Amino acid sequence: MKIKTLSLIDFRAFPGPAPTTFELDGKNLLVYGENGSGKSSLFHALRGMFSYDTPPNLLGLRNSFSSAGIGNVAVQVDFDDASHARWQVGAGVVRVLGSPAAQGPAAVAVHPTQIQPPNANVTEAAKFSALLDYRSLLNTNYKHGDDVINLFELAVHGFLADYRDLATTKTIKELWQAVLEGKPTRNTPKTLAICAGRCAAFNNAIQKALSLLKVEAQHILATLSPHGLALVDFTFTPVAFNYAKSWADKNFKNQFIGLEISFKGTPIERPQLYLNEARQSALGLALYLGARLACAPQTTLHLKLLVLDDVLIGLDHSNRLPLLTLLGSHFSSWQVVLLSHDKGWFDLARHHLPGSDWLCYEIYEGDLTASAPVPLIRKTQNRPAKALLAKGRELLALGYVEAAANYTRQAFEYGLRGGCEFQKVQLNYKVDSKDHQAQDLLDAIKIAPKPATVSQADWSACLQRIELFKNVVMNPYSHPSAPNIPRQEVVDAASAVDKFLELAGKK
Numbered sequence: 001m002k003i004k005t006l007s008l009i010d011f012r013a014f015p016g017p018a019p020t021t022f023e024l025d026g027k028n029l030l031v032y033g034e035n036g037s038g039k040s041s042l043f044h045a046l047r048g049m050f051s052y053d054t055p056p057n058l059l060g061l062r063n064s065f066s067s068a069g070i071g072n073v074a075v076q077v078d079f080d081d082a083s084h085a086r087w088q089v090g091a092g093v094v095r096v097l098g099s100p101a102a103q104g105p106a107a108v109a110v111h112p113t114q115i116q117p118p119n120a121n122v123t124e125a126a127k128f129s130a131l132l133d134y135r136s137l138l139n140t141n142y143k144h145g146d147d148v149i150n151l152f153e154l155a156v157h158g159f160l161a162d163y164r165d166l167a168t169t170k171t172i173k174e175l176w177q178a179v180l181e182g183k184p185t186r187n188t189p190k191t192l193a194i195c196a197g198r199c200a201a202f203n204n205a206i207q208k209a210l211s212l213l214k215v216e217a218q219h220i221l222a223t224l225s226p227h228g229l230a231l232v233d234f235t236f237t238p239v240a241f242n243y244a245k246s247w248a249d250k251n252f253k254n255q256f257i258g259l260e261i262s263f264k265g266t267p268i269e270r271p272q273l274y275l276n277e278a279r280q281s282a283l284g285l286a287l288y289l290g291a292r293l294a295c296a297p298q299t300t301l302h303l304k305l306l307v308l309d310d311v312l313i314g315l316d317h318s319n320r321l322p323l324l325t326l327l328g329s330h331f332s333s334w335q336v337v338l339l340s341h342d343k344g345w346f347d348l349a350r351h352h353l354p355g356s357d358w359l360c361y362e363i364y365e366g367d368l369t370a371s372a373p374v375p376l377i378r379k380t381q382n383r384p385a386k387a388l389l390a391k392g393r394e395l396l397a398l399g400y401v402e403a404a405a406n407y408t409r410q411a412f413e414y415g416l417r418g419g420c421e422f423q424k425v426q427l428n429y430k431v432d433s434k435d436h437q438a439q440d441l442l443d444a445i446k447i448a449p450k451p452a453t454v455s456q457a458d459w460s461a462c463l464q465r466i467e468l469f470k471n472v473v474m475n476p477y478s479h480p481s482a483p484n485i486p487r488q489e490v491v492d493a494a495s496a497v498d499k500f501l502e503l504a505g506k507k
Contacts, residue, residue: 001121001303002026002335004080008045010073013038013375015063017072020377024359026080028327028336032346033363038375039339043133043309045075046337049087049112050305052126052162058089058109065373077122079303085112085119121302127162128296129305130288134313137284141272148270151234151257151287155206159291160213165205172209175202179252184241195241199252203238209294210234210257217290223326224319225282228264229275235260277314285311285323293330307337312345320345324352351384351414385414385501393494401485408490412470412497415504416441442467445504454503466500469493 003024010016022029022042033039048056062073074088089109112119113126139154155161161173168175175198182198184191218231235258242253261268261275261283268274271283289306296304306327312320327336340346350360364376380387392407420441426448442463450459469492 001125001301002080003077003303003305005076005078006042006045007074007076007078008041009075010063011045011075012041012061012063013373014041015065015374019074019076020375022361022377023379024335026335028338028353028358030338030340030346030349030353030358030360031363032340032343032361033375034343034365035341037363037365039341039363040133040309042337043131043307043339046305046307047131049075049077049085050122050126050129050131051111051113052123055087055109055111055113058087058111079121083121085122087111124300124302125305128292128300129303129307130159130292131305131307131309132285132288132311133309134311136288137281137311137314140284140287141275141280144272146270146273149259149272151259152255155210155257155291159288160206160209160295163205163209163212163291163295165201165208167204168201170201170205172202172205175205178202179239183252184250187243192241199239199241206257207236207238210236212294213287213290215290216293217286220290220326220330221282221286223322223329224285225279226322229279229282230262231283231286232260232262232267234258278319281312281314282319289326289330304334305337306331306334307339309339310341312340313342321348321352324349328354347384350380385411385497388414389494389497389501392490396487396490396494401487401490405485405490405493408494408497411494412466412500413438413441415497415501416445420445438470442470451503459503462496462499462503465496469496 004026005021005023007019007021008014009019014020031039031042044056044061048058048061058073072089074086076084076086078084087110112122139158140151141149144150156172156176161171163172164170165172165175170178179198179202182195184195214231214234221229221231235256237254237256239252239254242249242251259271261271263275272280275283292306312323338349350358360380362378362380364378366374366376388407388411392404392411395407396404416438426444446463450456469489
């Protein structure tokens with residue numbers, strides 16, 4: 001199952017009463033949003049909707065500028081099986097403490113997991129989904145300060161909480177709760193036996209979960225940080241009850257899960273003090289994403305959702321690309337939502353992501369002088385060159401020939417860079433790769449081997465036509481001071497770029 005549409009009504013950055021709808025059509029979603037535009041509202045909407053525990057206060061997430069009534073705030077998800085789930089404010093009653101009489105109507109948030117019967121699509125998806133922002137990653141490193149990292153609480157109540165033990169059919173979170181509830185209040189054989197049994201069940205489950213997590217996290221870390229950083233093992237001593245003489249001292253000992261990390265073969269005792277931000281981010285992602293793979297069933301009819309909100313801000317662009325590879329290889333059965341405030345990364349990602357599996361949106365702040373600012377949302381294609389070419393043709397149809405020529409030129413340059421990457425074309429070294437001019441890229445492509453799926457005659461003809469229009473249209477005619485531009489030449493130039501994108505494998 002996948003999400004078809006996500007609609008926000010009067011929710012955070014998106015004022016009502018009309019809904020703001022994002023069309024996913026069962027595909028993955030890549031979103032760019034400038035700071036303050038409302039990008040993170042998508043994250044909070046999905047995290048609140050697919051909340052396994054107590055959902056956040058919906059009334060507290062209402063848009064501050066909305067003129068709609070307080071009962072209008074809602075988040076709705078439509079699934080691709082024609083079912084839907086709605087998290088909304090409904091009518092309730094206010095009662096004074098100690099008085100059985102109703103005092104009047106009130107707004108009450110109703111979550112899909114709180115209705116009877118609970119919405120199975122939401123409850124099942126919430127068990128396996130992962131919704132991470134950058135602060136989540138900090139819990140695996142910086143949160144521990146100068147101390148040795150202890151992942152016990154984070155694992156038991158966080159990324160491994162949903163691991164279901166086959167022997168007991170209970171989750172780790174449920175098994176740990178049973179341990180706490182079984183704490184002996186008297187030293188009798190029965191109470192001590194119950195405590196020991198519950199500790200053993202929890203220990204067996206957490207050890208199995210850590211073994212699975214280790215394998216998954218090692219594979220992920222090797223992809224995200226391939227140059228020397230390695231997860232060696234987890235350190236865990238079985239939890240046991242401390243039979244101290246004083247009842248005040250009696251408690252459960254060994255609540256500790258440690259990390260054994262090495263870098264280039266050297267053990268790292270406190271990675272948060274040694275590793276740079278990029279490697280710490282990679283380690284945090286490996287733990288969270290590896291845990292999702294360890295917890296989620298390989299086959300399920302329910303949604304498995306992965307939402308990442310700016311988790312890559314600690315990485316430069318070259319270290320972000322492996323994440324796209326990872327998502328394609330390890331999370332192909334999941335529905336993925338990537339959110340970013342970095343326009344450069346957004347353009348880079350949509351250039352690399354397969355068009356058949358992804359949709360792209362851009363969100364901008366809109367008119368800040370308006371009494372109720374409304375974000376501007378633009379659905380765009382996940383191939384920059386193709387999107388620019390489509391925009392150029394749209395402007396050409398409206399009569400803006402000069403602007404159309406400029407967009408065609410940009411599409412041509414994006415296509416050249418993509419073609420060079422696709423064909424693994426070698427270029428002379430420059431400190432900044434952006435300093436390569438269009439002619440440099442075209443010259444390099446001309447002497448490089450042609451694409452394997454294209455005939456030499458077609459490839460040569462395409463390059464000759466591209467160079468013709470580059471010299472005649474896409475160079476002098478693409479600037480503001482250009483002379484009168486023959487419309488047909490821009491039409492022909494766009495067709496030539498379109499053909500190049502097709503043959504170069506970038507369409």
